[in-house]
Amino acid sequence: xxxxxxxxxxxxxxxxxxxxxxxxxxxxxxxxxxxxxxxxxxxxxxxxxxxxxxxxxxxxxxxxxxxxxxxxxxxxxxxxxxxxxxxxxx
Numbered sequence: 001x002x003x004x005x006x007x008x009x010x011x012x013x014x015x016x017x018x019x020x021x022x023x024x025x026x027x028x029x030x031x032x033x034x035x036x037x038x039x040x041x042x043x044x045x046x047x048x049x050x051x052x053x054x055x056x057x058x059x060x061x062x063x064x065x066x067x068x069x070x071x072x073x074x075x076x077x078x079x080x081x082x083x084x085x086x087x088x089x090x
Contacts, residue, residue, distance in 0.1 A: 002010075030036045044051060
């Protein structure tokens with residue numbers, strides 16, 4: 001059985017073998033956040049049906065249950081979707 005000192009010594013030895021921490025940086029803030037936001041909205045509006053279909057597939061893949069609605073208030077994000085999550089299956 002090893003002592004606490006030996007155990008911590010082995011950990012220090014193993015940690016000492018690594019090259020160290022990588023340099024992590026935050027992403028730079030956009031110079032015009034409103035323009036970036038509008039671009040993202042426009043791109044999402046262009047491919048909204050595909051994005052919704054992919055989300056439904058991923059949602060059902062993780063055991064979510066969705067159902068289609070007979071009416072749709074709109075096809076833009078933030079409006080009533082053409083489907084609604086019901087529950088997670090267990």
